[in-house]
Amino acid sequence: MKFTIKKSIFADCLANVQRAISFRTTIPILTGIKLQTNEKGLILTGSDSTLSIENLIEEKEESNHLSISEPGSVILPSRFLGDIIRKLPEDKITVTVQDNFQTIITSGESVFTLNGTSGKNYPQLPEINSAATFNLPGHLMRQAINYTIISVSSQETRPIFTGIHFELGDNQLKAISTDSHRLSQRIIPITIPESLKDKEKVELNIPGRALSELSRLVNDNENISMMVTNNQVLFKMNNTSLYSRLLEGTYPDTTRLLTKDQKTSIKVNAAELGAAVERALILSHQGKNNMVKLSMDNSGIILSGHSSEIGYVKEKINALGFEGENMSISFNPDYLREALKTFGGQDVIIRFTSPSHPFILLPSEDSDNFNMIQLITPIRTPGN
Numbered sequence: 001m002k003f004t005i006k007k008s009i010f011a012d013c014l015a016n017v018q019r020a021i022s023f024r025t026t027i028p029i030l031t032g033i034k035l036q037t038n039e040k041g042l043i044l045t046g047s048d049s050t051l052s053i054e055n056l057i058e059e060k061e062e063s064n065h066l067s068i069s070e071p072g073s074v075i076l077p078s079r080f081l082g083d084i085i086r087k088l089p090e091d092k093i094t095v096t097v098q099d100n101f102q103t104i105i106t107s108g109e110s111v112f113t114l115n116g117t118s119g120k121n122y123p124q125l126p127e128i129n130s131a132a133t134f135n136l137p138g139h140l141m142r143q144a145i146n147y148t149i150i151s152v153s154s155q156e157t158r159p160i161f162t163g164i165h166f167e168l169g170d171n172q173l174k175a176i177s178t179d180s181h182r183l184s185q186r187i188i189p190i191t192i193p194e195s196l197k198d199k200e201k202v203e204l205n206i207p208g209r210a211l212s213e214l215s216r217l218v219n220d221n222e223n224i225s226m227m228v229t230n231n232q233v234l235f236k237m238n239n240t241s242l243y244s245r246l247l248e249g250t251y252p253d254t255t256r257l258l259t260k261d262q263k264t265s266i267k268v269n270a271a272e273l274g275a276a277v278e279r280a281l282i283l284s285h286q287g288k289n290n291m292v293k294l295s296m297d298n299s300g301i302i303l304s305g306h307s308s309e310i311g312y313v314k315e316k317i318n319a320l321g322f323e324g325e326n327m328s329i330s331f332n333p334d335y336l337r338e339a340l341k342t343f344g345g346q347d348v349i350i351r352f353t354s355p356s357h358p359f360i361l362l363p364s365e366d367s368d369n370f371n372m373i374q375l376i377t378p379i380r381t382p383g384n
Contacts, residue, residue: 001072001097006065017046036073073119139220152208153179169201183375210244267321274340297326339374
């Protein structure tokens with residue numbers, strides 16, 4: 001195998017496929033990247049057996065400066081290959097694979113030799129011939145992921161919570177995530193294929209890591225094709241494909257948590273409240289219990305927190321609106337900070353049922369619908 005290519009193009013594509021590689025894998029071959037040249041161009045593949053990313057660099061695209069002299073394939077160590085390519089002196093690279101899979105990489109006067117292995121040893125990517133194919137606008141898909149990824153659990157004790165639950169039907173995509181302490185839900189409009197309109201909605205659980213990488217790969221101005229099978233999902237964007245194994249199991253019904261009943265409601269600016277929470281975090285992170293309190297009445301909102309070892313913080317927050325009963329509620333400030341960030345600088349409505357029940361955050365301009373919702377479970381304190 002032999003080819004020449006523009007360094008910046010090669011480096012960018014390498015970085016994309018490296019996102020799928022885990023150096024904690026017990027399968028040594030998966031610490032490498034597969035390079036393959038054929039009539040279409042150069043294909044780069046990275047995988048950890050659960051998540052796989054494939055990138056095609058087309059030879060016909062002149063800006064790639066790709067010229068293939070000999071077809072073939074090789075597996076090269078990902079970590080060293082990426083470092084080498086980034087630090088080569090010139091923007092033209094030549095890669096030559098010898099009969100023993102030793103690979104020579106040259107750029108100007110710089111020459112590296114890497115020991116490779118046969119590309120035939122690399123695991124085959126799953127073949128996905130799906131009847132369920134959805135076309136999703138890139139910017140809306142990123143919104144759904146970035147809005148819900150904050151509530152994905154990092155604990156493997158309940159694997160189903162390490163992903164985002166997707167429901168597709170009725171010309172909408174509903175994304176839901178929870179770690180049992182908080183919940184995020186985002187609904188975006190999509191076009192359901194005619195062949196699926198009379199069928200039941202499609203439900204799937206996609207690992208949070210796969211969706212986090214998808215959000216980094218997709219551009220706002222491109223569309224994504226999502227193809228679903230029983231245990232795999234494939235996302236295709238231009239010349240990049242992301243494969244992910246689906247999480248097994250039934251996602252819990254979260255609708256009962258999203259009640260419109262409320263005893264107290266406040267309207268605040270998300271950025272202003274978020275900045276106050278950031279300040280309270282300075283002390284709350286020093287205490288044994290990472291907790292702050294929100295006290296609300298007709299005169300306004302007081303945010304307070306303390307550390308018995310360090311000190312106390314108290315701040316009054318401007319309320320843009322207040323309805324209902326006076327209330328005080330304690331919670332994890334990290335959860336509220338992350339939830340507020342998903343709303344940007346817009347105004348939000350926060351609804352409370354009681355000091356011991358979860359409270360919800362909604363955009364003020366769409367508070368009657370649950371298209372965008374964050375839910376947080378409070379921390380029980382004596383007397384609540």
